[in-house]
Structure formats: structure tokens, C-alpha cells
Amino acid sequence: MSTIMHRKPKPSPAERTTAHKSSRNASAFPSKRLARRYWILLSLFLSGGLLCSLGLLLYNNPVPVQSPSFWPVVERRITAIVTMAIAALCQSLATVAFHSVTNNRIITPSLLGFDALYSTIQTSMIFFFGAGALIGFSGTGAFLTQVGLMLVMSLLLYGWLLSGKYADLQLMLLIGIILGTGLNSLASFMRRMLDPSEFDILQARLFGSVTNADAAYFPIVIPVVLIVSILLFLSANRLNVIALGKDVATSFGVNHRRSVIYVLILISLLMSMSTALIGPLTFFGFLVATLSYQVASTYDHKYVLPMAFSIGFLVLTSAYFFMYHIFNAPSVVSVIIELFGGLIFLTVLLRKRSL
Amino acid sequence: MIKLTQVKKTYSDHVQIGPLELEIPQAGLTALIGPNGAGKSTTLMMIGRLLHLDEGQIQVAGLDVSSTKSKDLAKILTILRQENHFVTRLTVRQLVGFGRFPYSQGRMTPDDEAITSKYIDFLDLTPLENRYLDELSGGQRQRAYVAMVLCQETDYVLLDEPLNNLDIARSVQMMGYLRHVADELGRTIITVLHDINFAAKYADHICAMKHGQIAAFGTVQEIMVADTLSDIFETDLEIMDGPYGPIAVY
Numbered sequence: 001m002s003t004i005m006h007r008k009p010k011p012s013p014a015e016r017t018t019a020h021k022s023s024r025n026a027s028a029f030p031s032k033r034l035a036r037r038y039w040i041l042l043s044l045f046l047s048g049g050l051l052c053s054l055g056l057l058l059y060n061n062p063v064p065v066q067s068p069s070f071w072p073v074v075e076r077r078i079t080a081i082v083t084m085a086i087a088a089l090c091q092s093l094a095t096v097a098f099h100s101v102t103n104n105r106i107i108t109p110s111l112l113g114f115d116a117l118y119s120t121i122q123t124s125m126i127f128f129f130g131a132g133a134l135i136g137f138s139g140t141g142a143f144l145t146q147v148g149l150m151l152v153m154s155l156l157l158y159g160w161l162l163s164g165k166y167a168d169l170q171l172m173l174l175i176g177i178i179l180g181t182g183l184n185s186l187a188s189f190m191r192r193m194l195d196p197s198e199f200d201i202l203q204a205r206l207f208g209s210v211t212n213a214d215a216a217y218f219p220i221v222i223p224v225v226l227i228v229s230i231l232l233f234l235s236a237n238r239l240n241v242i243a244l245g246k247d248v249a250t251s252f253g254v255n256h257r258r259s260v261i262y263v264l265i266l267i268s269l270l271m272s273m274s275t276a277l278i279g280p281l282t283f284f285g286f287l288v289a290t291l292s293y294q295v296a297s298t299y300d301h302k303y304v305l306p307m308a309f310s311i312g313f314l315v316l317t318s319a320y321f322f323m324y325h326i327f328n329a330p331s332v333v334s335v336i337i338e339l340f341g342g343l344i345f346l347t348v349l350l351r352k353r354s355l
Numbered sequence: 356m357i358k359l360t361q362v363k364k365t366y367s368d369h370v371q372i373g374p375l376e377l378e379i380p381q382a383g384l385t386a387l388i389g390p391n392g393a394g395k396s397t398t399l400m401m402i403g404r405l406l407h408l409d410e411g412q413i414q415v416a417g418l419d420v421s422s423t424k425s426k427d428l429a430k431i432l433t434i435l436r437q438e439n440h441f442v443t444r445l446t447v448r449q450l451v452g453f454g455r456f457p458y459s460q461g462r463m464t465p466d467d468e469a470i471t472s473k474y475i476d477f478l479d480l481t482p483l484e485n486r487y488l489d490e491l492s493g494g495q496r497q498r499a500y501v502a503m504v505l506c507q508e509t510d511y512v513l514l515d516e517p518l519n520n521l522d523i524a525r526s527v528q529m530m531g532y533l534r535h536v537a538d539e540l541g542r543t544i545i546t547v548l549h550d551i552n553f554a555a556k557y558a559d560h561i562c563a564m565k566h567g568q569i570a571a572f573g574t575v576q577e578i579m580v581a582d583t584l585s586d587i588f589e590t591d592l593e594i595m596d597g598p599y600g601p602i603a604v605y
Binding site for chain 1: 428485
């Protein structure tokens, strides 16, 4: 290695291809041990999530199994579990894809202003039209309005990426943050003028919670979320390259700008669905994505995305199971998730070795 | 052949690159030299379609880089920038394997794997191939990046300061590899170099830039002239005859 010779004599590469063995390959996992670890953990998390959902369905059911009213209770609980699966899918996939597209693993797609817009819409409803209007602001129409507004806002932001000279992802994020902060302060200004009782009603909506969800939205949400997730999964190979950065991706023949906008649109669909369905979950996506990078130990999105979903589902179902049935404190679930997420955020930042 | 016609890039009223007129012949190693801010990297990035050009036309092997599909260009030319930082954690093997992306679109065939092995072996990375990039020294990492772009098997390879942060031994080694790539694989290499003597020793052609213009283009013998280089670098330097050709002393 250290021979300092001019024109180091060596066999030409063509002669040395014989050195290639089929055992040498650039698979997603550098070793068999890591691959095995991945599959074991993935099945562990998935079964953990299923176990917790089973627990949520059946545990502590006020009516005995033999009773005819046992199943209606279960059916109601199924809505909550489907909501958790949707939220886990949306938040985890959107965050992982967002990290890869922005080449930055310490931000969340909420930076594009989804949460801020959601809280502004909710707050202005109660501010301008009173508590009755906010309670009445539900149903498919209200849901679609919110999704539509969030999509329009994010698409306007992405338009920035198409605009000639200052088209820049970082700049777009900055503008998203500024817009989000502006909306948030507008909302908090309005909140200051509310009655305490109105504020209380509002507060319940502003914490992400599966109880906010209504099964009436499922016929819209489930197909959209499933299709978008499949599209995102199909872009896994492209995401792998985009994660290497704009220059490398371009050099490999990927149309960087077009791919980024495509993925960002998928992300907004997921984020707006999830936010309109259950409300803001700021740290949840980040928490799940960060954990899945640590656990999956591969760059390949084909593996990271399912891992992120399974962790997200496990976190949500276990948090709800424990809070509802063990600690009897149903309303603090999102607080717990956010607290947990915040702590993980700090730990990761402090020992940022392999973020 | 790479052909630049009236290429212009304007950053502001005071900072402008071009108009550039240049023809870089096929095969061999061409070194881009010049003082800081001369526009070497900008020119390289415009050829590599990483930077949009404001006016003019760049043709690589007869294809216009602004209008040809990026996908098709990826099989003809590749570019490696000076700074590479990845958020994902990759092994050497995975990184080099990415070079096959224009052909495999992420689904590696046995042929792609064999080609990947070939370039890992070529750059003497075989014992390191399952190591993560963050476990390598700067020189080893640089070799892995070069292996990645070579693995793309393009006729034209553009490198922006591949010797950046390498010690003398690693620099000599790296230039040896590049020379081999040019001679034995028949690739055309265009590289930005800061050390004139490296350019003189290893390049076939030298393109000198200054103030956003091409100051001189020619063979090593034509460019390694005391007056020309003193003028380009605004420093007094002399050319001596060394054992391997002309040497600049400054």
C-alpha cells in the first residue's frame, strides 16, 4: 500500500475479475448476522404491535365474552387500532422519506407547516365561530377541507423548488419554518382571547390523539394512504440514491429535482391525512425514524421503511395499551409519546455518532 | 471529445465565468489548473451537468449536456465532487455498488456485482470492502469514492481535486491509479489539480484558467513554461528539468 513508485505496475483490472466470488456482493446488509438481526427484530416488533392491539381489543372489556354486546365494544376499539396503524404508516414513512430527500436526519416533515396549519384552522374555527362550530367542524367535508388546505400550502412551498434561481431545498425548509412559526403565533394570539371553557375544548383537539379520529373518514384515508405508501415503497431504490445527495444522485442519472418533488408530494399526502385525522404528533415520526435507522442498520429503504412502520405501530399501540389499561390515564398518551420522543431527540443529538 | 462553445456562467456583475471555448480530446488525462477562484470547479461542474450554464453549449461525445437526458448521460460521464458527505451509513462495497445504478436502477445483477468487485480490487480496497466509510482514513475513503465513479464505467470521468487532503504517498498512489484508468481502460479523465508538478508528471494535457477564462491549453511541454505559469499564478516561478519531466519551482 505504501510503495511509492511511479506508475505502480499491476495487472490490468480485466485480468483480475477472476477474484470476484459470488459471496462478494453489495447487498443491503454487510453481513448475514445483521440481516438475521433485522428480520428477527422486525418480526418481534410486528408481533409486539399485534399483541398490544389484541390487548387493546380484548383486555378490560366491560362485558363478558359470552354477552352479545361483546363484539360491538370490540368493533369500536377496532376503529382506534386502524387509526393507530394509519398514523404509524403515515408518520414513519413520511419522516424517513423526508430525511432522505432533505439529506438531514434531525428534522421532521412537520417543519413544512402541517401541524401549525392544523392548529390555526382549529383555533380560528373556535375563535370566529365559537365552540359549537368547532364541535360541528367534523365529518368528511371538514376533513377534506383541512387535507386540501394543507396540501395547497405544501404545494405552494414546493413551487419554490421549481422557481429558477433561488430554488433550494434548504431555503424552502426555512420558509416552511417561518410560515409555521407565523401561523403558530397567530393561533396562540387567538387562543389568548378565548374563554377558558372554549380553550379546554380546543386543547383536546390540539394534542394528537386517536380518539379524534372518526371511522367515517376511513373510506377516503385508507385507500389514499395505502396507495401512497406503496408508491413510496416502490421508489425505495431511487430514495437510496437521493439520500446520497443532489450531486451524486445527478451523476447517477437521477433527475434530482423531479424525484424530490415527487417524494415531497407523497410526504404531504401522508402528513396531511395523518394530521387531519388525529392531530399533530410532532416528535412521533422523528422518534420512530431515528429508532429504525439504529435498528435496521442498512441504508436500503426497502428495509428501513417496513422497520419504521413496525416500530411506529408498536410505539402507538403499546403506549395506548399501557396508558388506557394499566395506568388508567387515557388523555396523556400523546404527551407521553412527545416526552419520550423529546428525550430520544436529545439523546441522539448529544451522542450524534451515527444519526 | 468534450467541446465547450461560448459557455458563460454569471454569478454577479463582477463574477463571471467565460465565455469559454475549449476542446478536450478523447482519452488521456487532462488537468485543470489555476489559482483559487479561477473557475476550475465551476467549469467542471458545468460539464458534469451539476451546474446550470447561463449561455453557450457543452457537448460531451457529441451530446449536449443541457438537453440530453440525465439518465443517458450517466452512462457517458460521471463527476466526483471534492466534498462528499452522506447521511446514510454505507460500507465500501455498498458505496461502490451504487456506481452501477445507471445500469441496474438499484437491482444488482451478478454482472454488476462482478464489475463492482473489479473496481474494488483495482483500487486495492478488497480487504476494506465490508468496512463502513466512517471507519476509514481520509485516503481510503477518497479511493472508495473514486472506485464508485469508475464503477459507473463511463468514458468520461470528471474529478474535482481528488488529491485534496491526501499526503504525498496517497497522492502519488491516486495519480498512479488515474493514469492506469486512462491508459488501460481508455477513459478520458479531467481533473482539477492544485499541484502543478502533479499535473506535469501525470497529465497529458493541461488547461490553465485564470479570472474565469481559459488562460492556456496544451500539452505539458507547452504549458510548463516559466512565463506562462508565472503569469497565471501571479507568482514568480521557474521551470527546471527533472528526472520525470519539467518541474515548477516556486
